[in-house]
Amino acid sequence: MKTKWLLSSSAVMMGLLGLAGTFIPEEISTILGIDPSPITLILLQIIGGLYLGFAMLNWFTRSALIGGIYNKPVVLGNLMHHIIVFFALIRQLADQFHFILLIFTLAYLGFAVWFTLVMRSNPLSNSTKKSD
Template sequence: MNLNTKLIFTLSAVFLGLIGIDLAFIPQETAAFFGLPEAASIFLQLTGALYFGFAMINWMVRGSTIGGIYNRPIAVGNFTHFIMGALALLKFLPQHFDQIPFLILAGIYTVFAVIFALILFTHPLQTKNGKST
């Protein structure tokens, strides 16, 4: 399987960056949208910093060879983030199935989790006949 890791890392960087910017710069409004107390905004702001930092890492490595043993820490970090996020959201959804933002977020997280699993456990330099190039 030939994955376009440059495109995948660019899309994940943009996705994580948008969430990071939202949480870092408008945490009070985000807390109000989700019905959280205003005191939660400091945790949202810190979480936004984490998201934005992760987005910057993905943006910086998007042109590198990634998969198998190549840039393994980046692949492991992304896989771990997205699989744990997907599992948390999928666990949350049955009681909150009517909340569309969480459905969308769960879908995006699940797709990225599967893609990053493929990146992590697939050698990027193998051709269709199984030989390395």
């Protein structure tokens, strides 16, 4: 299973979210209807930093052998992140529907399923087949 597309697309999505959270927390809090108090702004910036860190991890690991026991911490960290955010978004959608939340929910579901498949795959099965 090719994981370069998975890690690259995950890195781009997380990088964009991280840059937004880091550099425009006031605008994000206004869009979300949250009071832009100092604690809210610093929490958005911290979350943005976390997203940027995950984006860098995924970006620099995208060419490595991933799946099964190879780079398992990277896969498990991503899987846990995507599953937890997916369930949080589902809960929010149940309370109040927004189209952008639906898009993010579907994206996180897709990444959660894809990382699950990578975790259960053997990356050496395709590369070690003997040719006749």
